[in-house]
Amino acid sequence: MVNMYGVTKVFPGNVEALRGVNLNIDKGDFVFIVGPSGSGKSTLLSLIYRGTVPTRGHVLVAGRNVARLRWRDVPMLRRRIGVIFQDYKLLPDRSVYDNVAFALEVIEASPKEIEKKVPQALSMVGLAHKASAMPEELAGGEQQRVAIARAIVNDPLILVADEPTGNLDPDTTLDIMDLLCDINVRGTTVVMATHNHVVVDKMRKRVVQLERGMIVRDERWGAYCHEA
Amino acid sequence: MKLRTVKSLSGQAFRSLKKTPSVTSIIVVMACMLVLSSFMLVAVNLTRIGNEFQAGVQIRAFLSPDMPPDAVDRTHAAIQAIPGVASVKYVGKDEALQRLGKQLGENNFFLGDLPRNPLPESFDISLLRAADADRIAAAVLELDEVSDVRYAPKLVDRLVGVLRIFWVVTGIIAVFVLVGASLIVSNTIKLTVFARRKEIEIMKLVGATDAFILFPFVLEGIIIGLLGAGAAAVIVGAGYQGLAKWISSVAPFMPIVTDSGHLGLAIVIMLCFGAAVGLVGSNISTKRYLKV
Numbered sequence: 001m002v003n004m005y006g007v008t009k010v011f012p013g014n015v016e017a018l019r020g021v022n023l024n025i026d027k028g029d030f031v032f033i034v035g036p037s038g039s040g041k042s043t044l045l046s047l048i049y050r051g052t053v054p055t056r057g058h059v060l061v062a063g064r065n066v067a068r069l070r071w072r073d074v075p076m077l078r079r080r081i082g083v084i085f086q087d088y089k090l091l092p093d094r095s096v097y098d099n100v101a102f103a104l105e106v107i108e109a110s111p112k113e114i115e116k117k118v119p120q121a122l123s124m125v126g127l128a129h130k131a132s133a134m135p136e137e138l139a140g141g142e143q144q145r146v147a148i149a150r151a152i153v154n155d156p157l158i159l160v161a162d163e164p165t166g167n168l169d170p171d172t173t174l175d176i177m178d179l180l181c182d183i184n185v186r187g188t189t190v191v192m193a194t195h196n197h198v199v200v201d202k203m204r205k206r207v208v209q210l211e212r213g214m215i216v217r218d219e220r221w222g223a224y225c226h227e228a
Numbered sequence: 229m230k231l232r233t234v235k236s237l238s239g240q241a242f243r244s245l246k247k248t249p250s251v252t253s254i255i256v257v258m259a260c261m262l263v264l265s266s267f268m269l270v271a272v273n274l275t276r277i278g279n280e281f282q283a284g285v286q287i288r289a290f291l292s293p294d295m296p297p298d299a300v301d302r303t304h305a306a307i308q309a310i311p312g313v314a315s316v317k318y319v320g321k322d323e324a325l326q327r328l329g330k331q332l333g334e335n336n337f338f339l340g341d342l343p344r345n346p347l348p349e350s351f352d353i354s355l356l357r358a359a360d361a362d363r364i365a366a367a368v369l370e371l372d373e374v375s376d377v378r379y380a381p382k383l384v385d386r387l388v389g390v391l392r393i394f395w396v397v398t399g400i401i402a403v404f405v406l407v408g409a410s411l412i413v414s415n416t417i418k419l420t421v422f423a424r425r426k427e428i429e430i431m432k433l434v435g436a437t438d439a440f441i442l443f444p445f446v447l448e449g450i451i452i453g454l455l456g457a458g459a460a461a462v463i464v465g466a467g468y469q470g471l472a473k474w475i476s477s478v479a480p481f482m483p484i485v486t487d488s489g490h491l492g493l494a495i496v497i498m499l500c501f502g503a504a505v506g507l508v509g510s511n512i513s514t515k516r517y518l519k520v
Contacts, residue, residue: 106436
């Protein structure tokens with residue numbers, strides 16, 4: 001689903017965020033990207049949804065080289081990828097329903113499709129009863145659920161999550177992780193960057209560890225820290 | 229883009245127009261368009277005056293004395309064949325004397341006392357473009373049968389020069405107007421874009437196309453540009469017709485452009501400029517936020 005070959009990313013000022021990264025993520029995988037701040041986790045994720053392009057090397061998503069995509073084809077790639085962030089990125093002046101519907105409106109989905117898919121997505125994240133609430137009326141965990149609903153409403157192949165539990169308490173974090181697992185079980189590939197030891201250790205999924213832009217560990221059923 | 233999307237995005241553009249301080253931009257665009265259209269109309273009138281003057285510019289070619297009739301015909305044909313010559317009219321000795329008599333008016337009494345007609349035969353040569361006068365005069369003078377040529381070269385040069393300068397100035401003003409007004413519109417749109425930057429970022433992440441994101445902003449810019457240009461068009465339309473009427477009454481010899489075709493064209497150009505200003509301005513302000 002995601003293949004990276006010798007990927008190096010250098011930002012202006014000669015800041016090397018990634019160095020010679022090789023990574024293969026299969027369809028249906030659940031992968032934690034761990035590592036200290038500045039190790040290149042967010043850069044690696046943004047390469048998947050083409051938030052940035054590699055300086056050297058190749059990134060293939062669903063068989064397409066993202067660096068070689070024409071500018072007008074980038075939106076088509078992003079329609080197949082759901083993205084969630086630590087700060088939720090919800091529109092404060094729109095209701096929960098409208099926030100989720102927004103993802104379908106901008107890709108010009110029909111009103112019928114929107115009416116069908118938005119309630120489904122909200123049910124899946126357990127927020128069907130709060131469809132008319134405004135984001136500010138929701139707790140942090142609920143806001144992240146809305147963001148997840150928005151990310152999955154278009155049935156993406158991959159869900160990219162950049163520290164989605166960073167602002168949440170431990171209980172809510174586990175709720176969100178259960179939700180991401182459910183989404184993964186339904187066939188969506190999940191790639192999640194996190195600092196949360198508890199979550200990674202509890203879930204025992206594939207762990208890719210980055211340090212100074214390089215992959216230093218890739219374990220199939222790993223923990224947050226290397227277990228000797 | 230689907231029709232219902234266009235409707236929805238257009239609604240966004242109109243709602244945004246009410247929120248942003250777009251009246252200031254409309255007034256600035258109007259002022260810029262007023263300056264541009266004023267220069268344009270003055271340039272059009274000067275060109276009309278110039279064209280009429282140029283149409284009157286003639287070269288007079290005097291023939292050597294005692295030319296045989298076939299040499300006159302040959303010379304006539306040779307002059308007519310020079311590129312840029314509109315028409316050639318033969319003026320015989322008698323006709324030349326009559327003309328002189330008319331020009332002298334009451335003072336022509338002495339012409340009758342002349343022992344013989346001293347005036348040479350000549351050709352009156354009308355030109356397609358006054359700017360070609362020097363070249364054509366030189367070519368005519370090269371003919372063996374022609375002894376001399378007369379025309380007003382300096383006046384022609386000056387007129388052509390003034391017209392050229394005026395059109396260049398109008399062109400420069402058009403560029404300044406396009407750049408200046410675009411920046412003003414851009415600043416207004418920037419306020420909307422900045423207020424909606426988060427929305428734009430999400431749009432990009434969920435796969436909206438640039439056209440979808442740009443549409444309401446570009447439409448808002450074009451509306452501002454068109455409203456400004458439209459207001460200027462009303463002022464110029466009414467003002468120019470009044471001014472043209474007044475000039476025609478006090479100086480009827482001035483060939484002022486009064487036909488609605490020219491004025492209509494000027495208004496269409498202004499509206500196109502207004503739309504272009506909106507298009508360029510909105511593109512400047514949104515470009516940065518599309519690079520997500």
